[in-house]
């Protein structure tokens with residue numbers, strides 16, 4: 001007898017979240033299609049389709065014959081307005097037939113004055129106002145994102161950083177698992193924030209990295225002016241009521257050494 005599997009499309013399949021989704025979906029009984037502009041490696045039986053949210057090329061092929069979409073495509077810096085809002089709206093217009101649209105978003109976006117976050121709010125609003133059954137799941141920053149963006153390059157043996165800002169970062173693999181669990185639960189509307197197990201200042205995170213990697217670097221904490229900096233010091237990007245993720249930043253760093 002033929003078994004009919006739920007057909008899932010993952011967009012942004014080469015990204016941090018997309019890659020984590022792919023490795024976990026390999027163990028699931030779903031028929032998985034993935035899309036991005038570049039083709040990820042080691043995709044096994046998954047069908048990859050080229051698509052570009054900017055030009056619209058390949059989108060019809062990508063969304064054809066799918067039941068559930070996990071939308072992990074994003075472009076925070078390049079052509080962000082076109083991709084996060086106009087391109088997203090165009091994408092939504094093509095998927096009114098689907099059963100469930102899962103949209104990962106970010107904790108605190110309406111309270112943090114940052115252009116990309118304003119665009120994420122706009123995208124959430126577009127999805128809520130559509131007729132598409134959806135789940136919006138917001139997470140805090142990924143451990144890897146904080147490390148790569150702010151702690152990747154010491155400058156003359158110093159991490160020069162705005163040390164007072166806070167993160168409650170989360171492991172991307174745990175968030176990916178949470179999104180995959182949502183596939184079975186069906187559309188939930190907006191679900192509770194998915195946040196990491198502890199809140200740390202960026203200075204504390206840098207000190208952990210130095211300790212765990214036995215680095216000779218130091219931390220030079222600098223103050224920054226402005227509303228964005230203030231909102232991150234106040235921890236608007238965190239939610240201490242929702243410590244759902246279990247892997248700490250320290251464990252994430254240690255896991256990278258094994």
Ligand SMILES: NC(=O)c1ccc[n+]([C@@H]2O[C@H](COP(=O)([O-])OP(=O)(O)OC[C@H]3O[C@@H](n4cnc5c(N)ncnc54)[C@H](OP(=O)(O)O)[C@@H]3O)[C@@H](O)[C@H]2O)c1
Pocket residue numbers: 011012013014015016017018035036037038039051052053054071072073074075076083104105106107120138139140141142145146
């Ligand atoms: N990073 C974080 O800390 C964090 C925290 C919470 C929530 N989120 C959310 O999680 C989602 C994924 O974030 P991420 O950090 O995994 O992003 P990412 O690593 O930057 O990956 C972005 C993905 O989007 C694809 N993409 C970029 N431009 C595209 C275009 N024009 N057309 C089609 N695909 C395009 C990229 O693939 P190609 O370049 O190959 O096309 C890539 O696969 C986003 O919604 C983000 O807001 C992120």
